[in-house]
Amino acid sequence: MNALEVRNLTKVYPDFTLDKVSFCVPRGHIVGLIGRNGAGKSTTIKGILRLIAAEGNIDVFGKDIFKDELTVKQMIGYVGGGFRYYPMNTLSAIRKAYAPFYLTWDQSKYEKFLAQFGLSEKKKVKELSEGMKVKFALALALSHGAKLLIMDEPTSGLDPLSREEFCDIILQLVREEGVSVLFSTHITSDLMRIADDIVYISQGRILAACPLEALLGKYRLAHFPSLAEAAAANAIGVKSVKDGYEGLLTRDTQISEDTVITDATIDNIMVHLEKAAEEGRHV
Amino acid sequence: MFDLVKKELSLCMHPTAFIFLSFAVLVFVPNYPYEVIFFFSSLSVFFCCMMARENGDIAFSCALPVKKEHIPLAKMLVVIGLQCAILLLVGVMGAIKGAVLPAEQYINQAGISANIVLVGNGAILLGIFNLIFFPRYFKKPDKIGVPFVIGAIVVFLLIGVFIVLRWTTPLYSITLNGLNSENTGAKIAAFAISAAVYVVLSAVSCKLSMNNFRKIDV
Numbered sequence: 001m002n003a004l005e006v007r008n009l010t011k012v013y014p015d016f017t018l019d020k021v022s023f024c025v026p027r028g029h030i031v032g033l034i035g036r037n038g039a040g041k042s043t044t045i046k047g048i049l050r051l052i053a054a055e056g057n058i059d060v061f062g063k064d065i066f067k068d069e070l071t072v073k074q075m076i077g078y079v080g081g082g083f084r085y086y087p088m089n090t091l092s093a094i095r096k097a098y099a100p101f102y103l104t105w106d107q108s109k110y111e112k113f114l115a116q117f118g119l120s121e122k123k124k125v126k127e128l129s130e131g132m133k134v135k136f137a138l139a140l141a142l143s144h145g146a147k148l149l150i151m152d153e154p155t156s157g158l159d160p161l162s163r164e165e166f167c168d169i170i171l172q173l174v175r176e177e178g179v180s181v182l183f184s185t186h187i188t189s190d191l192m193r194i195a196d197d198i199v200y201i202s203q204g205r206i207l208a209a210c211p212l213e214a215l216l217g218k219y220r221l222a223h224f225p226s227l228a229e230a231a232a233a234n235a236i237g238v239k240s241v242k243d244g245y246e247g248l249l250t251r252d253t254q255i256s257e258d259t260v261i262t263d264a265t266i267d268n269i270m271v272h273l274e275k276a277a278e279e280g281r282h283v
Numbered sequence: 284m285f286d287l288v289k290k291e292l293s294l295c296m297h298p299t300a301f302i303f304l305s306f307a308v309l310v311f312v313p314n315y316p317y318e319v320i321f322f323f324s325s326l327s328v329f330f331c332c333m334m335a336r337e338n339g340d341i342a343f344s345c346a347l348p349v350k351k352e353h354i355p356l357a358k359m360l361v362v363i364g365l366q367c368a369i370l371l372l373v374g375v376m377g378a379i380k381g382a383v384l385p386a387e388q389y390i391n392q393a394g395i396s397a398n399i400v401l402v403g404n405g406a407i408l409l410g411i412f413n414l415i416f417f418p419r420y421f422k423k424p425d426k427i428g429v430p431f432v433i434g435a436i437v438v439f440l441l442i443g444v445f446i447v448l449r450w451t452t453p454l455y456s457i458t459l460n461g462l463n464s465e466n467t468g469a470k471i472a473a474f475a476i477s478a479a480v481y482v483v484l485s486a487v488s489c490k491l492s493m494n495n496f497r498k499i500d501v
Contacts (some may be wrong), residue, residue: 050499051345073348080346085339086294097290101347 001062003148009047009056010260016204018043018054023199023209025182026149027061033192033211034266035201036234036274044201045152048182049078060148067206077141077179081152082133083105085137087126093134100114102144109141113125117169133164135169139224149173149181155190165268167194172281188266200270212266219248221268223260233259237272237279248272287349287357293338295340296357297330300365307372310380310397317373317397318442321405323368325412325438328362329431332420341424345501354492355421357414359489366409374402381462392461394446400459400470403477404445408438410484418491422499 004025011018018040025031031194033041049066052088065072090151097104114121114216117135117256121130124130134154141149149170155163171194173179185191185264191198191212198215208215228237232254235247248264249255264272301322310317335341335358344354377397381389397460413436419430448455458469 007370049346050351051342053498070348070350078346085343087338089294089338093293097293098347100286100289101349126453194482 001027002059003029004048004150004167004182005057005059005060006044006048007057007059009044009054009058011043011047011052011054016040018042018047018204021047021056021201021204021206023206025064025180026197027180028174028206029196030170030181030183030194031180031197031199032187032188033199034186034191034270034282035184035200036186036270039201041201041203042152043204045150045182045184048150049073073076074104074144075147077138077144077146077149079134079137079141079149079154081167082130082154083125083128083137083140084133088124090122090124094125095121095140098140099144104145106145109145110139113139113142116224124208129162130157131165131244134158134162134166138169142177142179147179148181149179151181151183153184153186155185155187163190166190170194188270191266196205198266199261200273202274207273215269216264216266219250219264219269219272221262221264221272222247222249222255223262225258229256237275239272239275246272250275284353287344287347287353288360290344291357291361291432294338295331295332295335296361296454297327298333299330300327300401304329304365304369304372307369307376310373310376310401314392316394316442316446317391317401318394318404318408318445320373321369321408322435322442324366324409324437325416325431325434327365327416328416329413330425331362331429332424332431336425336427340418342501352497355417355492355496359417359485359492362413364416366413366497370402370405370409373397373405374399377401378463381464390460395449395455396460396462398459398461398463398470400455400477403474406474406477406481408441410481410488412440413488416493417488418495421492421496424496424499471483 003023006024007022009018009021021044027210033044035041043052046052050059050069060072060075063072095110117134117139119136119139125133154167158166167190170181174181195212198208198212199206199212222233224233224235227238227245230245230247231248233253235249238245238247249271255261286291303326306320306323309315309320345351372420380397389396395404414428416434417439420427449460450456459473462471
């Protein structure tokens, strides 16, 4: 059974459409939801959490969120970036208001997370650094026994060390607590470290939903001395770089000897697939 | 629902919500349009909604395991509680005024006296405010100004109507004016009708607010 199954999630705005988005988060996996700004990552997450009125089917551990919203939300821990709420209130006041909503709230677990993250409940939210706000949001989300963590760009605004620390925490949670994670970001280096699977969304549509290794294994980055050679090789999303042209090639593409090939990173794949999508090329 | 109400009280109340309750003592000010006291109650609702917006309260609440339509209901139950408190306090202060001041000082030259009919007038004002403000606010919780301005204008127009009635109709200037001990039956009847109007208007407002909020995207 998957931790999360999203089928045909659709939301139509006047200038943007989330178009039949479907993917799943296998149990115990960390799934990275990637895409450029405005691609539909936050809309997808809001649709899953029913913060917006979207169509489609969403199952969490086999339960339909539309039929059993309250039970399902008890199983979800939502971290919407840093903790941006109630800046003038103390962490203690927020916890006292938050905890009663969860039947399985574990105060000792919460205190353990606070100690682990170095948080003091006497502090006000506005006194926390961005990294601390993310940790507080995590402590709240995890102390009610959430089995599925849904995080919307939790690492944006964090310095590299804090991001590293955040990734360590997530890995530890998955290994020790067995939680499943859906994690939207455009900082792909974080995903290279911790993600098992990637869901790549562009202009409201899923371009790829597969294991990270499969995505990285599917493409290679090719460097061409001229545009003509790139076109001849049928490279994807060709763009001009400092000393030639770059594009993606699928693994099975035959190439000439003078074409320089390197492994593609998630960034490379995103950049060139976006370029191809802009050009209207189906990849 | 109880947890949502508790969350409202602990995280979403602007200090003016409680401070303005003390304005019930304004009934001791001679010759003052006492219905204005109820406008301050409406003003505190505006401040609470502003505070909720600045705190990201709606987004926070929607992520909790609660039914979406219970969020406006909890907010309105808290406001209704505060409105009932100010109505009660005005009634009590008016009764104390009637007991301690001579009858001629009890008569208000700027509007109706501080009796239970004033409490009824306040209930109508607050009911109308609830009906105008909340359904609009819960349609677009980020836009608080326009619903409040519309609500405030209507409340002040209605205060004007009550003052005009006080000076132009025998019902308001004689029968329903003065001490509670005079024409008590008529005053109780007027209060009961006003209280019923408040209940109906607030219930309709709750229903409309819940329907509007269910449809919005957070």
